[in-house]
Amino acid sequence: MDKEIFDKKLTSLRDEIDDIDSQLVNLLKKRRAVTTKVGELKSEVGMPIYAPEREEALLSKRRQQAQDVGLNPDVIEDVLRRLMSDSYVSQDASGYLCVNPHCKKVVVIGGKGQLGKIFVDLFERSEYKVQILEQEDWPNSKSILDNASVVIVAVPIRLTSMIIQHLNDLPESCILADVTSVKESPLYEMMKVHQGPVVGLHPMFGPDVTGLVKQTIIACEGRNPDAYHWLLEQFEIWGAKIYNVDAAAHDQAMSMVQVMRHFSTIAYGYHLMTEGADIAQLVEMSSPIYRLELIMVGRLFAQSPVLYSDIIFSNTDNIAMMKRFAFRFLELLEDVEMGDKDSFVEMFNHVSEWFGEYAGDFLAESKSMLLKANELKRH
């Protein structure tokens, strides 16, 4: 084909695409306007933004339509999920129903911190009276805490215990809660210092969350759950899912997922450096899956070491468990050294069984993730 004819044809097709994409942006603008209205309507009556059945119904209708017109339904679903996740953010911008208008005051200790800020903002948008207690406010702590209906301790983990010990003069009906990533010990301290309702919370999200929709907050019962039930309900109004669990079970699970994973990711980064790996080359040579893994290692080192050392050093109970991991690692390595493929495969099958149907579900879910990882690649 003549170069000139080819260029002309290509330009004309690309113009068509640009035109369609421009229509697309306008359509998404219209959609956004309607979902904002839905958010406003729901907040008037205190209905949660996130409606799983509606989401499923909406997706299945469009998947069907996509199929009917010969499009890949997964593409439509991915696009709609992205739009819905964005619409939660826009709906989140409006106010929320206040579950307990009788609440006199919410005090967030550490309310200027990354996590505390999120709660302050949400309480305020639900029309609660909120006061912040930061380090410099301790001289006035008595008046700030006076008359509080809820006190939430949202300070760095290493300060939590010390702060709780100062809270021995709260109104008896006041709800005392913390948001630390360990639960047994702060809960014990809170119960000791305060005779009213107590609950340990662990918000399972980081500071750059946009709204609480689909995010989990773990709640560990302390004392008098009937009295703090409205607080959990308020979190649900914000979109969060509450998971109730015993504090000891929480701490054990977290040592497996949080502490152990943080620690071994850090150890892997340290190992890469010490082995003299060439990071630029590793990135260039990565398949989508290794790229994703490298991202998850590297992201950690863009953050404050204190964030991680606090979590790791405050859970010294886990040292024995982590040692067991290292020894199991070496034990499996021995199979490799001995060329004992059979026992390796046997162990593998054993773990597969243990994962059960989660393994297959995770494989399916990871495919979408890996597709996404490759979409994000720029080169």
Added chain:
Amino acid sequence: MDKEIFDKKLTSLRDEIDDIDSQLVNLLKKRRAVTTKVGELKSEVGMPIYAPEREEALLSKRRQQAQDVGLNPDVIEDVLRRLMSDSYVSQDASGYLCVNPHCKKVVVIGGKGQLGKIFVDLFERSEYKVQILEQEDWPNSKSILDNASVVIVAVPIRLTSMIIQHLNDLPESCILADVTSVKESPLYEMMKVHQGPVVGLHPMFGPDVTGLVKQTIIACEGRNPDAYHWLLEQFEIWGAKIYNVDAAAHDQAMSMVQVMRHFSTIAYGYHLMTEGADIAQLVEMSSPIYRLELIMVGRLFAQSPVLYSDIIFSNTDNIAMMKRFAFRFLELLEDVEMGDKDSFVEMFNHVSEWFGEYAGDFLAESKSMLLKANELKRH
């Protein structure tokens, strides 16, 4: 608000959304029709499907438009990236330019395997004559290999060396290549057995890839690159990016990313099981980031152990390196045991520096990934 009025208002807004979503599907159908035409046009002249500058220009125009109408440009970008990634698949469905019409025959040994199949399909769609040599075809191997211009060894890693040893009678001008995930040893064997052009390839993607756009193929020079240059060019026509690297450097990098990561992920799965973790509870309690990590562990156990044991056991050179990892892990754990936060933080900062600007880039990229992980969550 009256329940009836609320329901009526909500239904009417939801109908509006459904109407917009239906228009959206139709618009995407139109878009797809145009991108398919682009693919056909490009394949006529052999222009690669993936055009990074066009992609960037298209995205930046729409980001600007989004900003102008008050939408989040990231949402538009994510949606368009998803559509483009899908359009590569549809464009991929058509044929490709044949870079070397003089090529008499491509033989893919193991062409019915998961990876071999992908190459057979792509060669055929580029109008090459392709023959497959599977185990049952060895009695006729002489006539199959006779007159071949390219022979690609795509058999499981444990068979590679044995198969290569049978290829001592290829036409001198024939290109001999393998697609194994280690490169030094197969390259050595190929050079020994064949006097013509030799190249070691490592496709950095799995069997469920949809097209090669943005995928990487690593190429390790064996002999006479001028003679096999057209083959790499053909891969580029299919959308792949070629990364040239020395075989030894390849193997070292892979031992760090592939072998080591596979192995430690397996060890972590084994550890979870042996510690008696409750997988259902872990999933329920996971934040997006732990969920993503659990997914990456569990996905592995949904696959064949042989896939992993082959890779791990064929790289026994790495045992010492992996032992060093375990010892570093224990060494860092000692800091925790001694409560030596300072040296932990120092080590952390050291690794941060080593990651350099990749750390920040990875943190930004991981945010999109975590958003996606949460979008995929159902319930």
